Every structure is written in C-alpha cells, then in structure tokens.
Amino acid sequence: MDAEAGLAAVCVRAFFMLASATVLLVHFVPAFRLRFLSYGSRAESRDRKSDDSCTRDGDNPPSSALFLPILDRIAAFRVPHSWFAHFYLFSVFSSLFWGYQIISDGFFFHNISRLSRKSANPGMSVERVVSSWSLMLLQGLRRSYESKVLAKPSQSKMWIVHWALGLSFYAFMGVAVWVEGIPSLATSNGQPSGTLRVSSTSRAAQAVIGVALFFAASSIQHTAHRYLYHLPSPPRTRDYTFPEHPYFRYTVTPHYAAECLLYLAVSMVAAPENAWVNRTVFAGFIFVVVNLGVTAKGTREWYADRFGQSKVASRWRMIPFVW
Numbered sequence: 142m143d144a145e146a147g148l149a150a151v152c153v154r155a156f157f158m159l160a161s162a163t164v165l166l167v168h169f170v171p172a173f174r175l176r177f178l179s180y181g182s183r184a185e186s187r188d189r190k191s192d193d194s195c196t197r198d199g200d201n202p203p204s205s206a207l208f209l210p211i212l213d214r215i216a217a218f219r220v221p222h223s224w225f226a227h228f229y230l231f232s233v234f235s236s237l238f239w240g241y242q243i244i245s246d247g248f249f250f251h252n253i254s255r256l257s258r259k260s261a262n263p264g265m266s267v268e269r270v271v272s273s274w275s276l277m278l279l280q281g282l283r284r285s286y287e288s289k290v291l292a293k294p295s296q297s298k299m300w301i302v303h304w305a306l307g308l309s310f311y312a313f314m315g316v317a318v319w320v321e322g323i324p325s326l327a328t329s330n331g332q333p334s335g336t337l338r339v340s341s342t343s344r345a346a347q348a349v350i351g352v353a354l355f356f357a358a359s360s361i362q363h364t365a366h367r368y369l370y371h372l373p374s375p376p377r378t379r380d381y382t383f384p385e386h387p388y389f390r391y392t393v394t395p396h397y398a399a400e401c402l403l404y405l406a407v408s409m410v411a412a413p414e415n416a417w418v419n420r421t422v423f424a425g426f427i428f429v430v431v432n433l434g435v436t437a438k439g440t441r442e443w444y445a446d447r448f449g450q451s452k453v454a455s456r457w458r459m460i461p462f463v464w
Contacts, residue, residue: 147257235315265322
C-alpha cells in the first residue's frame with residue numbers, strides 16, 4: 142500500500158483484503174464451507190449430511206464431536222435469502238449519503254478527510270470522483286430494481302454473517318470510490334476546491350474504456366438475471382431447468398463474471414493521476430472476485446449434481462478460460 146494513499150484509504154483496503162482472506166479460509170475448511178457459504182438452492186440438507194459424514198469419520202479427532210455441534214449452532218443464525226435486496230438498497234443509500242457529505246463538507250466527510258495525509262499527489266481528480274460515484278449509484282439502482290422485479294419467491298436462507306458482510310462491503314465501497322480524491326475534494330468552506338483538469342489522450346481513453354466496460358458488463362448481467370428469472374421452475378417440485386442462453390455457453394455464472402468486470406471498470410474510472418486503476422476500488426474488486434469465485438464453484442457443482450457432469454464439462458465456473 143502506497144504511503145500517499147492516506148489512512149482512510151488504507152483502512153478501506155485492509156477491510157477488503159481481510160474480508161477476502163476470511164472468505165478463502167471458510168472455503169478451504171470443509172466443516173466451515175457448507176455450513177457458512179451455501180445458500181439458496183445450494184443449501185440442501187444432503188450437503189450437510191455429506192459434509193458431516195466427511196468430518197465425523199474415524200480420521201477426525203474426538204474433539205470434533207464437540208466442535209461440529211458448536212459450528213451447527215453458529216450456522217443456525219440465518220436470515221431470509223430475500224434480504225439480499227438490502228445490499229443494493231444500502232448501496233444506493235451509501236452513495237447518496239456520501240454525495241451529500243462531500244458537497245456539504247459534512248461532519249463525516251470532514252473527519253475522514255483528516256485521516257488522509259497532505260500530499261503533493263492530487264490523487265483522483267474531481268471529475269473522476271463524480272464519475273466513479275455516479276457509476277456506483279447506477280449499479281445500486283439497477284440491482285435494487287432487479288432484486289424487486291427479477292427475484293423469484295424463495296424460502297431459502299443465508300447465514301447472518303454473510304448478510305452482514307455484504308452490507309459492510311457496500312458501506313466500504315461507498316467510501317472507496319472517492320476516498321483517494323480527498324486532496325482534490327478538500328474544502329475550507331463547503332465547496333470543492335479541486336479543479337477540473339484536462340486529461341491526456343491516454344487518460345481520456347482509459348476513462349472511456351472503463352465507462353464502456355461498465356455499461357457492457359451491466360447489460361450482460363441484467364440480461365442474465367432476466368433470463369434466469371424467466372426460466373421455467375415448476376412449483377412444488379425439485380425440478381430445475383438448465384440455462385442454455387448464449388451467455389451461459391462458456392460459464393455457468395456469466396452474471397458473476399459481469400459483476401467482476403463492473404468493479405474492474407469502476408477501478409479504472411476512479412484511477413488517480415499516473416495510474417491505470419484505483420488501488421482502493423481494486424481491492425474491492427479482488428474481494429468480489431474471491432467471494433463470487435467460491436460461490437461460482439459451488440454453483441457449478443450444484444449444476445453437475447442436478448443435470449450431470451456432462452452438462453457442465455465444457456463450461457467454466459465463472460470467468461471463461463480462467464476459472
């Protein structure tokens with residue numbers, strides 16, 4: 142982490158890295174994985190039984206007899222899967238809240254600004270702050286809409302810590318998109334002191350590419366969500382329909398891949414001077430890749446179990462030709 146980022150930016154990056162490490166830890170420990178990561182259609186009782194049979198055999202120490210029931214108790218704190226909608230509503234709230242704080246030089250913005258060192262490096266320009274903030278707001282609004290109109294009724298639940306982690310991610314991302322622009326946004330009278338700077342051709346091209354990538358990924362994700370919503374799902378049965386849309390030709394989770402591209406695009410648009418990405422937003426992008434990556438692995442396994450390994454043999458978990 143660069144010394145000129147400021148304490149606030151370093152704290153945001155540290156959260157994203159710690160959250161990523163935690164998700165990986167949970168994923169790689171079998172006793173944790175199916176108790177704490179699985180949700181929705183993947184959280185089947187047969188998974189719990191399979192996991193228990195692996196962790197309670199003779200190869201495990203006697204202490205597991207005490208340890209596993211404790212994990213079961215912890216995993217029992219669950220909330221409705223429909224609470225995913227809270228993530229996007231909170232994202233919109235966060236964007237609007239910080240937008241107001243910045244414009245008014247509000248109490249919270251003023252105190253966070255004090256955590257950033259004075260530096261000759263101007264960081265993000267004002268127009269980059271406005272652009273990245275706007276993209277984050279658009280993402281929150283679109284996903285809020287989709288969670289309202291493209292979500293099928295479900296009785297499934299998710300672990301409450303998963304829900305809290307999602308809210309925390311959007312809380313920190315709401316800060317990440319502007320925190321490296323504090324030197325340009327620093328005020329003495331409530332008005333932004335940063336001035337619009339003429340960008341070089343390469344810098345302008347970078348911003349255009351980032352915005353174009355953002356909207357392309359948004360379109361892919363929305364199309365995938367709409368397609369999944371309209372897939373036949375017979376009521377009161379365990380039957381499911383395998384997705385055959387062109388977006389699902391190479392990966393079982395094109396909507397996850399699009400989500401990753403969205404945050405990569407925002408990190409490009411939010412890039413400070415002399416950088417191709419904003420390191421704070423990029424840290425958030427890493428968390429998105431890790432979090433959705435482990436979920437995509439479970440999704441592919443679920444498809445293989447439901448429809449057979451041959452159905453998913455030619456499809457990647459999330460990112461075609463990569464993972």
